[in-house]
Amino acid sequence: MSDVSPGLDLTRLADWMPTALPGIAGEQLSARLIAGGRSNLTYEIGDGDRRWVLRRPPLGHVPAHAHDMGREYRVMSALAGTGVPVPATYALCTDDSVLGVPFYVMEKVEGTPYRTAAELTPLGPDRVRTISLRLVDTLVALHEVDPAEVGLADFGRAEGFLDRQVRRWSAQLAASRGRDLPAADELRDLLVANVPAQSAPGIVHGDYRLDNVLVDSSDRPAAIIDWEMATIGDPVTDLALLIMYQKLGRLSGGDVVSDSASAPGHLTEDEVRSRYRSRGGRDPAHWGFHLGLAAYKLAGIVESLHARHLNGTTVGAGFDRIGALTEPLLELGLTALRDH
Known part of the structure; x- marks a missing residue:
């Protein structure tokens, strides 16, 4: 993977990741846009053999209430352990100096989103x-x-x-x-x-x-x-x-x-x-x-x-x-x- 993803500044993200998830080697961070998203943008990010998923709002000017990263992060965190299957949540960033918008990082769950x-x-x-x-x-x-x-x-x-x-x-x-x-x-x-x-x-x-x-x-x-x-x-x-x-x-x-x-x-x-x-x-x-x-x-x-x-x-x-x-x-x- 490489830094070819629109809406993701990999250099700034690499600086932030070790502060949010200790043990990550930020200089080795890589990313790709996961195809299929029609609203918020979803990326697979990696550090060596480990993988996570990052979510951020779409590009362009959009209403903040319609793409509230904190709400997504909160509801998945709340449902953990209920029997409703959700990814584990790891870190929410509300500092716009990192990517220009709020975003969060969660578990990369293995599975297929059957579409067709x-x-x-x-x-x-x-x-x-x-x-x-x-x-x-x-x-x-x-x-x-x-x-x-x-x-x-x-x-x-x-x-x-x-x-x-x-x-x-x-x-x-x-x-x-x-x-x-x-x-x-x-x-x-x-x-x-x-x-x-x-x-x-x-x-x-x-x-x-x-x-x-x-x-x-x-x-x-x-x-x-x-x-x-x-x-x-x-x-x-x-x-x-x-x-x-x-x-x-x-x-x-x-x-x-x-x-x-x-x-x-x-x-x-x-x-x-x-x-x-x-x-x-x-x-x-x-x-x-x-x-x-x-x-x-x-x-x-x-x-x-x-x-x-x-x-x-x-x-x-x-x-x-x-x-x-x-x-x-x-x-x-x-x-x-x-x-x-």
Whole structure:
């Protein structure tokens, strides 16, 4: 590995690492950007035979609250020992003189973030089914954790969570839109008019899907990663987002968005929901609203990434095509609200 990674000053990092993790030979530090990240940047860094992972915000001007390294670091640290698989956390740096932004270093967990049906299909339908079953079971385990018992009672404000989610993603779309999207206004109005009562508060990952879970060689979840949108709120939103990702992946055929759910043996959308409930997950009442909100959220994320691509502040492949997903997502959201 070498210092060819945008957003990472390896010389300054090499000076800082020994102060945070004693025993590291900073002058031997090397790094590479791990491909696949569409928001915060993730790097593998090494010192001889040892490896770690470093996370920092994306390049360019971004809202600090949307890429809070301290929140990611805190929630993973809190979940250690709960049975929810997370990487071990080692050091959080809030000194901007090192990389210009806050960042943290965590364990490099061995595992595969399956993203495409092509990656899963060679495993065979039985193994794929096992992986997708365990994906749902791990989500249930996360939602069973009492935030207060792991020191996360103040990690988010549960009251009014769904209302705030609608407002947040409305603001995100408004800030990113550079084109006419009439379906966005229609979906927003329907969501505002149909906000339901919330389920009991729990830890929400905020972007739960198969390629945000590292799967080990025994087909077990080794670590949930990418906690940048984690908070305390209504956990049913995680389930709805997982299923909306499946819907979108089937529509896009693996172009830009993961189509892993298309692999033979993977749970269908109805089976995911049924498995979640049968294993003790919350009963997802008002399902149409939750699916509509999930589609609206993804549309906000996609449109923001599209805008950053146009501004030249993205790193990675596929951003030139991401903007084509916004309108299909909005239509999926409208359909969900009308049909459920």
